[in-house]
Amino acid sequence: MNRTWILARREFRSYFDHPTAYVLVVAFLALALFFAFRALYAGGVATLRGMFSLLPWLLAVFIPAITMRSLAEERRSGTLEWLVAQPITELDVVLGKFLGNWLFALTALAGTLPAALGVWLVSEADPGIMVAQYVGAALMTAQLVAIGLFASSATRNQITAFILALAINFALVLMGLPIVTLGLPGLLAEAAQRLALLDHFDAVARGVIDLRDVLYFVSMAGLFVALTYLLVAGERLSPARGALRRLRIGTAALAVAVLASNLLGARIHGRIDLTRGNLYTLSSGTKRVLKGLDDVVTIKLVVSQELPPEVMLTLRDVRDLLADYRRAADGRLRIEELHPDRDTTAASEASGLGIQPIQFNVLRGDEFQVKRGWLGLAVLYADKREVIPLIDRTDDLEYRLTSMIAALTTDRKPRLAFLSGFGARSIWEFGAFREVVQRQYDVRSVDIENDTTIVLSPDSFEVAVLAAPQRPLDAAALDRLRSYLDAGGAALLLLDGTRLNPQMPMSDPVFTGLDPLLEEYGVRLVSSLAYDLRSNEQVSLGRQGFFNVITSYPYWPIVLPASDDHTLTRGLSALSLAWASPLEITDSARVRPLFTTTEYGGRQPAGTIIAPDVPPNPDPSELGPQIMAVAVEPRAAEADGEVAGASERRGRLVVIGDVDFLQDRFVQSNPQNLAFAANAVDWLAQDEALIAIRAKNRTPPPLVFETDFTRAALKWGNLVGVPLLFVAWGTSRVLRRRRLASRRWQEELAA
Numbered sequence: 001m002n003r004t005w006i007l008a009r010r011e012f013r014s015y016f017d018h019p020t021a022y023v024l025v026v027a028f029l030a031l032a033l034f035f036a037f038r039a040l041y042a043g044g045v046a047t048l049r050g051m052f053s054l055l056p057w058l059l060a061v062f063i064p065a066i067t068m069r070s071l072a073e074e075r076r077s078g079t080l081e082w083l084v085a086q087p088i089t090e091l092d093v094v095l096g097k098f099l100g101n102w103l104f105a106l107t108a109l110a111g112t113l114p115a116a117l118g119v120w121l122v123s124e125a126d127p128g129i130m131v132a133q134y135v136g137a138a139l140m141t142a143q144l145v146a147i148g149l150f151a152s153s154a155t156r157n158q159i160t161a162f163i164l165a166l167a168i169n170f171a172l173v174l175m176g177l178p179i180v181t182l183g184l185p186g187l188l189a190e191a192a193q194r195l196a197l198l199d200h201f202d203a204v205a206r207g208v209i210d211l212r213d214v215l216y217f218v219s220m221a222g223l224f225v226a227l228t229y230l231l232v233a234g235e236r237l238s239p240a241r242g243a244l245r246r247l248r249i250g251t252a253a254l255a256v257a258v259l260a261s262n263l264l265g266a267r268i269h270g271r272i273d274l275t276r277g278n279l280y281t282l283s284s285g286t287k288r289v290l291k292g293l294d295d296v297v298t299i300k301l302v303v304s305q306e307l308p309p310e311v312m313l314t315l316r317d318v319r320d321l322l323a324d325y326r327r328a329a330d331g332r333l334r335i336e337e338l339h340p341d342r343d344t345t346a347a348s349e350a351s352g353l354g355i356q357p358i359q360f361n362v363l364r365g366d367e368f369q370v371k372r373g374w375l376g377l378a379v380l381y382a383d384k385r386e387v388i389p390l391i392d393r394t395d396d397l398e399y400r401l402t403s404m405i406a407a408l409t410t411d412r413k414p415r416l417a418f419l420s421g422f423g424a425r426s427i428w429e430f431g432a433f434r435e436v437v438q439r440q441y442d443v444r445s446v447d448i449e450n451d452t453t454i455v456l457s458p459d460s461f462e463v464a465v466l467a468a469p470q471r472p473l474d475a476a477a478l479d480r481l482r483s484y485l486d487a488g489g490a491a492l493l494l495l496d497g498t499r500l501n502p503q504m505p506m507s508d509p510v511f512t513g514l515d516p517l518l519e520e521y522g523v524r525l526v527s528s529l530a531y532d533l534r535s536n537e538q539v540s541l542g543r544q545g546f547f548n549v550i551t552s553y554p555y556w557p558i559v560l561p562a563s564d565d566h567t568l569t570r571g572l573s574a575l576s577l578a579w580a581s582p583l584e585i586t587d588s589a590r591v592r593p594l595f596t597t598t599e600y601g602g603r604q605p606a607g608t609i610i611a612p613d614v615p616p617n618p619d620p621s622e623l624g625p626q627i628m629a630v631a632v633e634p635r636a637a638e639a640d641g642e643v644a645g646a647s648e649r650r651g652r653l654v655v656i657g658d659v660d661f662l663q664d665r666f667v668q669s670n671p672q673n674l675a676f677a678a679n680a681v682d683w684l685a686q687d688e689a690l691i692a693i694r695a696k697n698r699t700p701p702p703l704v705f706e707t708d709f710t711r712a713a714l715k716w717g718n719l720v721g722v723p724l725l726f727v728a729w730g731t732s733r734v735l736r737r738r739r740l741a742s743r744r745w746q747e748e749l750a751a
Helices: 002-015 019-043 049-067 072-077 079-084 090-110 113-122 127-153 158-174 186-195 197-205 211-234 242-263 284-291 309-328 344-353 397-408 431-440 475-486 515-520 664-669 672-684 708-750
Strands: 208-210 271-273 297-303 333-338 358-364 367-373 375-381 384-388 415-420 442-447 463-467 490-494 498-500 507-509 523-525 528-532 536-544 547-561 583-585 591-596 601-605 627-632 652-656
Touching: 002 090, 019 049, 019 090, 019 113, 019 708, 049 090, 049 127, 049 158, 049 197, 072 127, 072 158, 090 127, 090 211, 113 127, 113 708, 127 158, 127 197, 127 208, 127 211, 158 197, 186 242, 197 208, 197 211, 197 309, 208 211, 211 242, 284 309, 284 397, 297 309, 297 344, 297 397, 309 333, 309 375, 309 397, 333 344, 375 397, 384 397, 397 431, 431 442, 431 664, 431 672, 463 475, 463 672, 475 490, 475 515, 490 672, 515 523, 523 652, 547 627, 583 627, 627 672, 652 672, 664 672
Parallel strands: 297 333, 415 442, 415 463, 463 490, 490 652, 528 547
Antiparallel strands: 208 271, 297 375, 358 367, 375 384, 498 507, 523 583, 528 601, 536 547, 547 591, 591 627, 627 652
């Protein structure tokens, strides 16, 4: 092992003696960092996904360029024969070359670490995902280095070695893409998918180190190292002797074992979830629901044996999640798979469950053919069932499954009163929100302006929701709401302090009549518009010539959690609001701020122009965080046990200075809006089992800079500074070697 490490250090150091290596490193870093910062700044989110999505393609070219000379040059110059004549083995040479090349490739990859560190320091980026991305990149680099070393051992020509390694790399990268798999039969397409490099790297880059992915990279690297050893050692072994035959048989057996383990390794389980909040691990709420089952629940997964390759990763995640459910349920959950494309009985059962096939294209011969496939599931309990006809995403699958199981196994759903009247918005205006709350709650519409027959009390409704009344509530309606809260009720208030003028781009004040009630709870709604000069959405100003002009719109602020220790903000990174009004807290003992703007937030009085091309121009001294959502904690009793008075209300309350954020278009843009509103309802109903599940947020946090200098320093310090460091280091090393060589030459001449 000591000889191997000596050779590895020799190989590693040799790269830093050639200017070509520095050119390759600088070119690699320039491309990787350019695409990283382009995605970072254009998207405004704190993630290096843009760089890591491109990384397999960059490394597929970069690594063959650095490995092509490793063994090919040794063979061409004859130094390989001299090397193996020393007291070292061919295995020492191969392993030393592999480790040296891998360390050099990792050194180049380490040039991107300052960018990752900078993004983490200026944002709430998930460090666990970053660690997993670099672990995946290191494993992928090992595989590609092994391939490059194999290609270099197969020829004496460096260019031939480069082309051969490039061909193998791109074959592994491309084989999982639809452009390739569409033309393959089902079994071959699935095999190509499991051997594709991109799918395994993407799975790790999510933040989960799965044993199957580690096995893929390690086994493939080991296979190509073994093939390299076969080519190097085979030249010194006589074909007439048994050693070469045994070496060939052993290498062939290893190749078969590697292919079999990767093709048949779907049942291999074991993973490390490095994401913040364990996004890919069952939450405590799910485990609590499963432990509380009093009878067997059946989940039927309806899936075709032949599916498009692009959904195979989704299917893998679904099966992994269902396996976790089965283990957590302790025998009270049964998982069944139906294959309607192979069994007519299964097809009839799937149709009876309400799961219909979808159509997709496959390439057969020279033309596309339309085929049918299934990917859905049904949850059955007693004589009830819930169905997901098509599983097109898995980021919210745990929440959907757990909420289905909870709804099926609960005898009575809690009731939610959606209050109408006084110009308040109806629940039918919030399609996504209505769909979510109806899974867990019996939703009723209550007209508090005209209908006095319905009793509004905590016994009849656990939660009440009031969305943006446009006219002041009268005394009777206000008393009904006050009595409901005093009796222990809970309410979600979505309030607007202003409304858009339909005639021109400006805001008009709104008077809700709720001010006296809010004051009693320590909250005040401000009749102005909140804005944020740093953290905001972008809108289009339309086309100007050939270009679509995009600009920041401060009146659509992206607000951040005020703290991470409240149930309603835990796991959420940001909400996207629209024409929202700030709140003020007058009782800090009871009221907790939930979401605020950044320090560059401000208020614009009603009646001013709010067009996208007319940004606010405030005095910097007036800027500061604006509170946009608060939670009022209940106070049920005094210390002596007596019921609290009017100054200390009993009901839970969540107040948000916006209602538009819950419209479907904003929910589609930022799903965290919906998660927060649904969490608020559960918290108000004191049913917090699903909050931890729903708060599993896979959306990267926003990237907000405190100053323009920080923004520029992060970008140019990495794009220019890091490559220049490599150039400076390389220049100094090469010049120093030249001086040493010149000095030795002069000493030789003098001697």
